[in-house]
Amino acid sequence: MKKLFGVGTGPGDKEYLTLKAVKAMENADVIFAPNNNGKNMALDTAKDFIEEKKIVLIDFPMGKVKKKDYKKAAELIKKEISDGKSGVFLTIGDPMIYSTFIYLMENIEELGVEVEVVPGITSFLAGAAKIKIPITVKGDRFLLVDDIVDEDVLAETDSICILKTTKNKEDVINLLEKNRFSYTYIKRCSLEGEKVLKNKEEILEDKDYISFILGRRKEND
Ligand SMILES: C[S@@+](CC[C@H](N)C(=O)[O-])C[C@H]1O[C@@H](n2cnc3c(N)ncnc32)[C@H](O)[C@@H]1O
Known part of the structure; x- marks a missing residue:
């Protein structure tokens, strides 16, 4: 065998x-x-x-x-x-x-x-640990995608991770902003060259495939 x-x-x-x-x-x-x-x-x-x-x-x-x-x-x-x-x-x-x-x-x-x-530790779990923002708390719905984010699904989502960000980053970020999500971009998590970005322009400038976006729905004011 x-x-x-x-x-x-x-x-x-x-x-x-x-x-x-x-x-x-x-x-x-x-x-x-x-x-x-x-x-x-x-x-x-x-x-x-x-x-x-x-x-x-x-x-x-x-x-x-x-x-x-x-x-x-x-x-x-x-x-x-x-x-x-x-x-x-x-x-x-x-x-x-x-x-x-x-x-x-x-x-x-x-x-x-x-x-x-x-099994191995996924990039986004290492990323959540890095920025100390939880993936889920009690009652949360978490969405993991590697492509288009569907707005109807996003409406039912509290927490999101988007992998393979080089595909359509600008559209994704615009959609997150429109739906009142805060977001963080993490590239090369745990590796040399690791970066944590929150500024939209800086995120859009970066073209690294080894990156993901973590987002959370903002609390109501
Ligand atoms: C083909 S997927 C593989 C996912 C992998 N199996 C996992 O569990 O994380 C490739 C994507 O994983 C993400 N990725 C993997 N390692 C990463 C790291 N160290 N930092 C940032 N993103 C990473 C990126 O979004 C990349 O585009």
Whole structure:
């Protein structure tokens, strides 16, 4: 039997790696991560715990990744793990939040490889801790999105996080202001170059993909 661990490496600072994540990496034969021009952020976080292990960076095509691409990646992963051994697929934050691993997982299981998921601290939880503003308090409805914010849904929301801010940041901020939300932009949370911005112009100027916006409905005056 072969086994693949989907491991969340947290927001970036290696001190946010869990003991389970470190153990899975130490016991693995081979470490996988998506190839971002020869680099990978999760790999940077985990590098001290990987030592001399074999690392396989997996190419996914630019733009929309198709079912056949995940199937191909799953076949490669299966081939690289020896019988009776395990591999680790690294993902930033948590593997169950907007990650490549989610699509890969189904294909891996279809090939008869056992899968175990090791959760990680998400970027937005690390961000809430950083700015000391809660994600939810009793009775709150929290919305997590990585794209368009629907105004009707926003009307029913008390607290929001928008990931992948480079897509439509200005529209999102205008909508938050119109609906009386206070907001904070956090980039490279827990990493070198971390920034917390509240000024609209400064937020709009920044183009870093590794960023998110946390918003909360303002209390009634
Ligand atoms: C493909 S999603 C991955 C989400 C990840 N699985 C998680 O649990 O946070 C990529 C987005 O995660 C967010 N992100 C991940 N790490 C971050 C960090 N250290 N600082 C700010 N944003 C981060 C950004 O919004 C980025 O566009």
